[in-house]
Amino acid sequence: MAKWIKLSNRGCDNLLLLVVVLLVVSSHGVLSLQDKKCDSDYCLGCESSVPCVDATRLAKDVRKLPDEGELSGPSLDQPHRIAFLFISGGPVPFETLWRRFFALQNKNRYSLYVYVGSSDYTFPSDSLFFNSEVRSHSAPGNVGLAFRWTLAVALLDQNRRNTWFVNVCGASVPLRSFNQTYDYLTSSRHSFVQSFSPIRGFRFWDTQPQFDQSEIRKGEIWMALRRKHATIIVKDRETFIKFASNAREPEHVFEDEYLQTLLNLRDPSGITNRTVMFADYSNTGVLPRVFHTGDSYNMQQFLHEMVTMTVDTTYGLQHLIAVDNRPVPCELNGNPGVVCFLFGRVFHENSLPMLIGLQIPNI
Ligand SMILES: *[C@@H]1O[C@H](CO)[C@@H](O)[C@H](O)[C@H]1NC(C)=O
Numbered sequence: 001m002a003k004w005i006k007l008s009n010r011g012c013d014n015l016l017l018l019v020v021v022l023l024v025v026s027s028h029g030v031l032s033l034q035d036k037k038c039d040s041d042y043c044l045g046c047e048s049s050v051p052c053v054d055a056t057r058l059a060k061d062v063r064k065l066p067d068e069g070e071l072s073g074p075s076l077d078q079p080h081r082i083a084f085l086f087i088s089g090g091p092v093p094f095e096t097l098w099r100r101f102f103a104l105q106n107k108n109r110y111s112l113y114v115y116v117g118s119s120d121y122t123f124p125s126d127s128l129f130f131n132s133e134v135r136s137h138s139a140p141g142n143v144g145l146a147f148r149w150t151l152a153v154a155l156l157d158q159n160r161r162n163t164w165f166v167n168v169c170g171a172s173v174p175l176r177s178f179n180q181t182y183d184y185l186t187s188s189r190h191s192f193v194q195s196f197s198p199i200r201g202f203r204f205w206d207t208q209p210q211f212d213q214s215e216i217r218k219g220e221i222w223m224a225l226r227r228k229h230a231t232i233i234v235k236d237r238e239t240f241i242k243f244a245s246n247a248r249e250p251e252h253v254f255e256d257e258y259l260q261t262l263l264n265l266r267d268p269s270g271i272t273n274r275t276v277m278f279a280d281y282s283n284t285g286v287l288p289r290v291f292h293t294g295d296s297y298n299m300q301q302f303l304h305e306m307v308t309m310t311v312d313t314t315y316g317l318q319h320l321i322a323v324d325n326r327p328v329p330c331e332l333n334g335n336p337g338v339v340c341f342l343f344g345r346v347f348h349e350n351s352l353p354m355l356i357g358l359q360i361p362n363i
């Protein structure tokens with residue numbers, strides 16, 4: 001019998017685990033994070049030495065976002081801008097590769113945000129990530145909440161009119177050039193969200209009246225979202241409260257289920273049901289493989305397969321926990337034959353010199 005497994009975080013949330021969870025659902029039913037020290041507006045890269053996010057203000061501004069995710073003001077003919085959200089909890093281990101990825105790119109085509117939790121970590125002034133820290137003094141302790149928080153900051157960022165939002169694991173690397181990544185994402189009519197029906201019955205969870213048990217979906221938290229879907233996520237209260245209040249681990253894993261179920265409820269045909277973030281579950285079937293420098297396999301060969309794959313055979317743990325576990329041909333706007341992955345994980349920090357040598361990302 002398959003165990004109920006947490007898919008998402010191996011190697012990605014080490015630092016987040018250190019952070020204390022102070023999530024409360026306030027009397028208004030809105031996500032709020034107790035935050036005594038910080039009473040200024042949310043800000044990012046602002047003058048203050050410690051940019052900080054005020055939860056009450058953030059929640060209020062989020063409610064004003066238009067539902068369909070339109071940008072206010074002149075947006076016609078504006079090029080897409082992709083927000084890369086690094087949920088690392090601190091330094092980004094593969095900064096060298098990301099620096100190569102973003103080198104010489106037009107800064108109007110991307111934005112960077114690094115969720116550093118409640119730590120006072122600051123990137124040095126020569127870092128790619130200088131001034132892109134997103135903090136919350138009493139920080140969400142799981143990747144799902146940290147992502148949602150950072151997403152809200154990126155959506156509300158008036159200086160950078162972001163249209164796409166990519167959740168990047170700290171232990172992941174870019175596989176393709178910026179232009180290839182940019183064109184792939186921004187040409188898609190769908191958001192890239194892995195979502196499948198899990199086999200497990202939820203006998204002890206009364207999901208009514210909010211939704212039917214058959215609507216529950218599972219998948220990886222590493223997703224790439226259009227503005228419309230990012231807006232659905234940060235504005236949602238009903239489904240969030242349902243999950244936060246009475247879906248309990250270990251049967252449920254918040255970051256593997258909440259957003260996947262929410263988007264399935266609100267716009268099932270708007271998501272691809274597959275992720276663009278490669279992970280290899282073939283070895284253990286339980287946790288994704290961690291790529292180390294010292295491993296015996298041929299890294300070059302492996303990267304080649306990862307980069308050229310056009311049928312998603314990984315599909316999370318689907319052979320164990322999904323109702324339908326067939327390999328899926330990767331499509332873009334309904335056209336098959338496209339490569340599946342733009343990013344890969346889980347890489348151990350010691351693989352950096354090797355990845356640099358192998359010209360990853362493939363530029
Ligand atoms: C990437 O795309 C931009 C905009 O289309 C173009 O100006 C630039 O030359 C491209 N860069 C590379 C390395 O192809």
Ligand SMILES: *[C@@H]1O[C@H](CO)[C@@H](O)[C@H](O)[C@H]1NC(C)=O
Pocket residue numbers: 190264268269270271272273
């Ligand atoms: C994703 O799966 C849902 C069912 O869970 C389906 O309704 C939807 O059409 C699928 N999306 C695409 C793009 O095929």
